[in-house]
Amino acid sequence: MTQPRFEAPFDATFLARLQKLHLCSRRIFSGRLNAQHVSRKLGAGMEFADYRPYAPGDDLRLLDWNLYGRVEKLYTKLYRVEEDRNLFFLVDVSASMAAERQKFDYARKLAAAVAYIGLYEMDRVFLMGFSEGITVTNPVLRGRKAVVEALYFLSKLKATGETDLVQTSRDFTRMHGSKEGMVLVVSDFLDLEGAVPAMDALFKFGFEVLALHVVTPRELQPDFLGEWRLSDPEGGRPHSAHITRRLIARYRQEFTAHSARLRRHLQARQGGYVRAVTSVPLEDMILKELRAGHLLA
Amino acid sequence: MRLFGLTPTEFTLLFCAAALLAVIIYLLAFRKRTVMVAADPIWRKIVGKRRTPFRKLLALLIQLLVLFLLSLALGDPRFLPAQAKPPVSMALVVDVSASMGTRDGGGTRMDRALDLSGAVADAMGPRDRMTLMAMDDSCRPLLPYTSDPQEIRDALGDLKPTTVSEEAQPAVDFAASTLTGSGSSADAVGRIVLVSDRFHAIEAPEGIDLVQVTVGEGTENLAVTAFDIRPRGGAARGNEVFLEVANYGRRSSKVRLSIHTATALLGEEILEVSAGGTTARSYFLQPLETDRVMATITAARGGGPADGFVLDDRAFALTPEQSTRHVVLVTPGNLYLEKALELNPSVSLKVVAPERYRPSVLAGAQVVFFDGICPPAPVHAVYFNPPGDAGCPFTHDREVDLPVLLPLRGDHIVTRGITLIDVQVQRACRLLPEPGDVELLSDGGGPLIIARERDAVRLLGVGFDVSKSDLPLRVAFPILLHNVLDWFLGEVAIGGFNEYGVGDLLELPVWINPEEGVVNPAGGRVAPRQVSNKLLLRPRMPGYYTARRGERRWVAPVNFHLKDESIPVGDRRETADRLRWDGEEPPARVVAGFDKAEYPEPPLQWPVILMAIAWLLLFDWIFYVFRILF
Numbered sequence: 019m020t021q022p023r024f025e026a027p028f029d030a031t032f033l034a035r036l037q038k039l040h041l042c043s044r045r046i047f048s049g050r051l052n053a054q055h056v057s058r059k060l061g062a063g064m065e066f067a068d069y070r071p072y073a074p075g076d077d078l079r080l081l082d083w084n085l086y087g088r089v090e091k092l093y094t095k096l097y098r099v100e101e102d103r104n105l106f107f108l109v110d111v112s113a114s115m116a117a118e119r120q121k122f123d124y125a126r127k128l129a130a131a132v133a134y135i136g137l138y139e140m141d142r143v144f145l146m147g148f149s150e151g152i153t154v155t156n157p158v159l160r161g162r163k164a165v166v167e168a169l170y171f172l173s174k175l176k177a178t179g180e181t182d183l184v185q186t187s188r189d190f191t192r193m194h195g196s197k198e199g200m201v202l203v204v205s206d207f208l209d210l211e212g213a214v215p216a217m218d219a220l221f222k223f224g225f226e227v228l229a230l231h232v233v234t235p236r237e238l239q240p241d242f243l244g245e246w247r248l249s250d251p252e253g254g255r256p257h258s259a260h261i262t263r264r265l266i267a268r269y270r271q272e273f274t275a276h277s278a279r280l281r282r283h284l285q286a287r288q289g290g291y292v293r294a295v296t297s298v299p300l301e302d303m304i305l306k307e308l309r310a311g312h313l314l315a
Numbered sequence: 316m317r318l319f320g321l322t323p324t325e326f327t328l329l330f331c332a333a334a335l336l337a338v339i340i341y342l343l344a345f346r347k348r349t350v351m352v353a354a355d356p357i358w359r360k361i362v363g364k365r366r367t368p369f370r371k372l373l374a375l376l377i378q379l380l381v382l383f384l385l386s387l388a389l390g391d392p393r394f395l396p397a398q399a400k401p402p403v404s405m406a407l408v409v410d411v412s413a414s415m416g417t418r419d420g421g422g423t424r425m426d427r428a429l430d431l432s433g434a435v436a437d438a439m440g441p442r443d444r445m446t447l448m449a450m451d452d453s454c455r456p457l458l459p460y461t462s463d464p465q466e467i468r469d470a471l472g473d474l475k476p477t478t479v480s481e482e483a484q485p486a487v488d489f490a491a492s493t494l495t496g497s498g499s500s501a502d503a504v505g506r507i508v509l510v511s512d513r514f515h516a517i518e519a520p521e522g523i524d525l526v527q528v529t530v531g532e533g534t535e536n537l538a539v540t541a542f543d544i545r546p547r548g549g550a551a552r553g554n555e556v557f558l559e560v561a562n563y564g565r566r567s568s569k570v571r572l573s574i575h576t577a578t579a580l581l582g583e584e585i586l587e588v589s590a591g592g593t594t595a596r597s598y599f600l601q602p603l604e605t606d607r608v609m610a611t612i613t614a615a616r617g618g619g620p621a622d623g624f625v626l627d628d629r630a631f632a633l634t635p636e637q638s639t640r641h642v643v644l645v646t647p648g649n650l651y652l653e654k655a656l657e658l659n660p661s662v663s664l665k666v667v668a669p670e671r672y673r674p675s676v677l678a679g680a681q682v683v684f685f686d687g688i689c690p691p692a693p694v695h696a697v698y699f700n701p702p703g704d705a706g707c708p709f710t711h712d713r714e715v716d717l718p719v720l721l722p723l724r725g726d727h728i729v730t731r732g733i734t735l736i737d738v739q740v741q742r743a744c745r746l747l748p749e750p751g752d753v754e755l756l757s758d759g760g761g762p763l764i765i766a767r768e769r770d771a772v773r774l775l776g777v778g779f780d781v782s783k784s785d786l787p788l789r790v791a792f793p794i795l796l797h798n799v800l801d802w803f804l805g806e807v808a809i810g811g812f813n814e815y816g817v818g819d820l821l822e823l824p825v826w827i828n829p830e831e832g833v834v835n836p837a838g839g840r841v842a843p844r845q846v847s848n849k850l851l852l853r854p855r856m857p858g859y860y861t862a863r864r865g866e867r868r869w870v871a872p873v874n875f876h877l878k879d880e881s882i883p884v885g886d887r888r889e890t891a892d893r894l895r896w897d898g899e900e901p902p903a904r905v906v907a908g909f910d911k912a913e914y915p916e917p918p919l920q921w922p923v924i925l926m927a928i929a930w931l932l933l934f935d936w937i938f939y940v941f942r943i944l945f
Contacts, residue, residue, distance in 0.1 A: 117353035210356050237354050247347040248362075250355035258347055259362045268361045273354060 027127045039135050069093040104199025105136040105143045112149035114208050116177035117251040118234045124296040125232040126172045129204045131304050133168045145171050149179035152189040180252040181209040183216035195223045204230045214283050221287045228290040235297045320391030330386040341375045377935045384928050388921040401502040402442035403908040406490035410511035412451045414880040416476035418623035419533040424512045425476045427530035436467035438906040452479045454486035478856045479818045480877045483515035491520035514886040514893045527893045535564035536883040538627035542610045544634050553602050554634050558610050559595045562588035563882045569615035576605045585615050606634045627881045631872035639663045645672045646686035651787030682803050695773045695803035700780040709776035712745040718758035728802040733791035743779035816876045823850040827862045834861045
């Protein structure tokens with residue numbers, strides 16, 4: 019099994035464009051440090067939230083004098099506090115990600131690009147690799163200077179083992195169940211039975227789940243016909259198949275159904291789903307596809 | 316159904332080989348390629364437990380069926396009636412030797428043989444097969460086995476009698492070998508029919524029916540069986556002709572014998588030759604401008620052919636070149652030696668007494684005979700009774716009285732054609748041989764005659780005085796002297812007849828250009844064979860073969876002296892397998908098993924089979940497309 023190379027994933031121009039992007043969240047989480055994200059906490063923020071009657075001890079600078087002029091009652095303006103948030107990156111490092119050379123590389127670059135955006139927004143970034151569970155983790159990263167460390171972590175990942183999304187979700191909730199934040203799962207989601215339950219488990223713990231479904235063109239449209247022995251990169255005994263066009267059509271149908279099921283499930287729970295086809299240039303994927311999927315703004 | 320194109324064994328081998336190849340290709344194709352698919356769970360879900368479909372095995376079965384049908388088509392299958400007679404495979408061997416050119420009545424024996432062969436071909440049934448072979452001193456197949464009578468008739472039209480004799484046993488053996496591989500069905504009857512003008516003492520090959528049929532009626536033939544020319548002896552000019560005419564017929568005949576050149580008649584005589592007898596004649600010829608002399612016999616009246624077989628009615632010869640051998644005889648007076656040498660027409664003799672002998676006497680001499688003296692000689696020399704003194708090439712060993720002589724060595728030119736075993740010698744002296752000497756005569760205790768060759772000079776030592784033996788009284792004496800001269804100087808051709816005969820192997824002079832070849836009597840060029848350093852030619856027609864290169868010229872008379880061919884009747888005793896044919900219909904024994912009306916020619920099945928193959932291939936192709944698409 020070949021390990022894709024992961025060297026200098028982005029150039030300066032691309033990084034500059036990433037800095038202008040914002041990772042959208044459908045929920046509001048409470049953070050700990052000031053950052054650029056709106057928090058559930060009300061305080062000295064930039065975004066107006068509500069009024070409440072003045073109480074002694076309120077900051078007089080927050081009194082709305084215009085309203086007092088009209089109704090002759092003192093009201094205090096409430097603003098949302100802008101805090102940091104938790105970004106959990108679950109990067110699939112199972113052997114199936116390395117079945118084709120560009121797939122694993124593409125997944126890591128994708129994770130790196132989104133992590134860069136998060137770090138630039140002063141979020142706390144947790145990078146983890148998973149296969150039969152969470153196999154490798156990195157200490158929390160924060161701040162723009164941590165980008166190098168994030169890239170180093172991603173570059174050291176090796177694809178091996180089978181995919182077990184359920185066990186991964188268990189490991190994750192055991193480790194970070196007490197936290198809030200967004201979970202970005204970068205995977206091929208080829209654990210057909212475990213994908214939906216695993217996502218459910220994450221939702222139950224209050225996480226916002228964003229699925230980046232990494233697929234290759236050959237997975238979408240197989241190009242081999244006739245007698246073949248199909249080998250699973252994650253192990254298992256190879257099995258023979260007489261590949262016909264009709265069988266390929268069934269395969270595509272099944273593949274599409276699996277993707278659609280995952281998409282529907284995530285979207286129904288205010289999660290996000292984007293299919294990342296490796297034939298699409300990474301810049302287009304970041305700047306167009308993820309923005310079109312409202313994951314980035 | 317029977318196969319006509321292949322034997323069952325060939326068919327089985329062919330199909331098995333093709334099927335083996337197809338199965339190997341199938342197994343190789345069955346060896347699947349491996350592809351790594353990340354989405355293997357999805358593939359497993361949709362493929363399930365389906366294994367290699369039966370469709371692929373069915374494709375192999377279709378291919379095997381196609382191969383079987385192809386093999387069957389090559390085998391030329393035909394459906395035959397259940398009770399059909401076994402077919403006949405016949406090798407028709409036609410004698411084309413010289414005697415087949417004998418004219419009997421209105422036509423030649425060859426014409427009759429062709430008539431018979433054509434009638435046999437016409438009698439063939441549709442399942443019978445026949446080949447045609449020409450037999451003379453070799454056997455040549457003229458066409459492959461066929462069931463088409465017209466094809467055989469066309470080949471018969473090319474047959475003509477040759478000028479050589481026939482060899483029947485090798486021809487029959489060869490025909491038998493072709494019968495075993497003729498591709499006929501296993502139950503076919505193998506038969507060899509030998510058409511000739513006489514029966515041959517040959518053995519039938521095992522398992523093959525051999526029938527001999529003779530054609531021809533004539534019983535008379537005369538031939539020039541000997542023709543020789545030699546120079547007249549002594550001072551007489553011109554040549555002497557000897558010839559012999561034989562009558563191989565059953566009654567006495569008169570013929571006109573002519574001696575002539577190509578342009579002039581030299582003389583003629585009416586000869587009467589008794590049945591089975593010979594008549595010999597000798598004539599003197601005046602010097603001629605040409606060296607080619609022929610003897611021809613014709614009918615005593617009218618000038619037509621003497622008989623139906625003309626090849627042996629003419630003989631060819633060359634007048635010998637006059638060559639003189641200069642011989643010196645040094646003798647105190649031995650008339651036996653002197654007269655015996657003088658008898659040889661090619662010898663120019665000079666007699667010298669021993670006291671007058673000086674080496675200068677030998678100027679111009681090629682050979683010297685010393686009688687009782689033994690001086691050294693610079694030329695070829697014979698020493699009779701050498702005294703063995705100093706300077707003598709031969710040394711005495713021991714003298715013996717009345718020696719008992721042992722048989723001579725017959726492989727030396729000197730002793731060729733003579734025997735001296737009972738020669739009486741009063742007293743002889745054994746000679747001491749030297750390394751390289753050849754002992755030609757001895758008495759058991761030592762050699763009495765020694766041949767020696769030193770520095771291109773040949774010496775012969777005779778250890779006794781011929782005048783004190785009875786050797787001069789014997790016929791062997793002049794022959795011995797003649798042989799000695801031949802050994803010293805080489806053989807002198809004194810005639811051409813029987814030097815070369817049709818079918819003999821001639822060794823040509825090496826100066827002849829093999830590419831230009833030799834001109835045969837018909838004016839055509841014949842290329843000799845080059846074997847190591849020799850040029851060899853096997854003449855096939857009587858007459859003069861010539862070659863020329865610059866000033867050099869070579870002529871060889873070739874005569875027809877094949878006695879077996881000249882005998883007009885030969886063995887004609889009939890038995891069950893030896894039949895004489897003089898009718899119109901071929902003998903029943905020959906055409907047994909032939910039946911043209913046995914059944915009509917069955918329609919060929921192989922076009923139908925090929926059509927089936929085409930349909931199967933189309934089905935297989937559609938099936939293949941179906942497999943890929945769906």
